[in-house]
Amino acid sequence: MYKEKKDIDWKNLGFSYMSTDKRYVSHYKDGAWDDGALVEDDTVCINECAGILQYCQECFEGLKAYTTKKGEVVTFRADLNAKRIHDSAKYLEMPAFDKDRFIEAVESVLRANYAWIPPYGSGATFYIRPYEFASGPVIGVKPSNEYQFRIFGMPVGPYFKGGIKPLNICISKFDRAAKHGTGHIKAGLNYAMSLHAYMDAKARGFDENMYLDSATRTYVEETGGANFIFVTKDNEVITPKSDTILPSVTRRSLLYVAEHYLGLKVYERAINVNELKDFAEAGLCGTAAVISPVGRIVTEEGKEILLPSGMEGMGKITKKLYDTLTGIQLGDIEAPEGWVRTVM
DSSP: OOOOOOOOOGGGOOSOOOOOSOEEEEEEETTEEOOOEEESOOOOOOOTTBHHHHHOOEEEOOEEEEEOTTSOEEEESHHHHHHHHHHHHHHTTOOOOOHHHHHHHHHHHHHHTGGGSOOTTSSOEEEEEEEEEEOSBOOSSSOOSOEEEEEEEEEEOOSSTTSOOOEEEEEOSSOSOOTTSSTTSOBHHHHHHHHHHHHHHHHTTOSEEEOBOTTTSOBBOBOSSOEEEEEETTOOEEEEOOTTSOOOHHHHHHHHHHHHTSOOOEEEEOOBGGGGGGEEEEEEEETTTEEEEEEEEEOTTOOEEEOTTOSSSOOHHHHHHHHHHHHHHTTSSOOOTTSEEEOO
16 A cells, blocks of 8 residues: 655645655666666665766656546657667767566656655655766776766646746757757756856846757747757647757647647758747747746847737637647546656
C-alpha cells in the first residue's frame, strides 16, 4: 500500500525545489553502470576535482507525472526524455544510461514518493529531474571515467504563480548557441551561458529573451529554456526549424495536437525575424509551463511588435492548444497511443 498523501496546500504550491522521501542513484565505474538504488539522502558527495566541477560534463531532463480523474498516476512521453538524455550524454562523451532503465528508474521514484504526488484538480503536478554528471576526478581536459545518474522529484504548482500572463520579451544581443555547437542537447552548460543574457533582459524590464541564429542573426531560434510557437492570422501553426535548438517534447506534442486534434495546418521551418510583425499569436513552450503566451516583442533597435492576441491573456489558438495538451496529460482527453503511461 502507498502512504497517505502529505498534508500540503496543493493549490498554493510554487515552482520551487522541495526534498521528498526518495531519489534514484546509479554509479558508473570500471566501464559499467551499477544496479542503482533508491536512497533517502538528498545530498551529493563528489571529489573536489570531479569532472562536473572542472569542465561542466553534465546533462539533464525535465518531465512531469500527473494524477488523472480516475486517480491513476501517469507519465507523459517519458520515452522521448529517455532518448534525449541518451543523445545528450553521447554527444558529451558520457556513458548513456539505458532507455528502458531510465523509464524504470523514473517510475521507481514515483512509487517511492507517492505521498508527494498532487491529487487531480489541484492544479499541481509532480516534476521529475533526471540528470547525469561526471563524478570522477579529472584535471586534464578529457572525459571522466566515473559518472552518476540520478533522479529526484517534487510537487510543483504552476510555473507562473497567479495565472498565465502574456510575456514581454526582447530580441537578445547575445547568442545562445553556435552552428555545429551544443544547442541541440539538454546540457547544463547551455543554460549557464544564458543566465547573463537573461539577467540583462530582466534588468531592462523584459521577461525573457528571443535568441536569433548566431551565424546570420536573421532567424528566430528559442529562449534560454523554451521553444517558440507562432500562429498566423490564418490560424496556421508555425515553429522554428534549426539544428541549434533543443528538440522540445512539448513543442513536438503541440504540433501533433494542432494538426490531429484541432485540424490546423502545421509548419516547421526557418522563421525570419522580419515575419514577427505578421503573426497573430506567439508562445514559449516547455515542460514547466506548457505554453507561455507572448504579447510584446522588442527588437534590438527598440522597435515594438505588439501581437494582436494582446497582453491580457492567451490567444484563441494558443489557449486551445494549451487546453487540449493539458487535457491529454491529465487523462481528460484520450491520448495518442503510447503518449501516456500508467505507473500506478
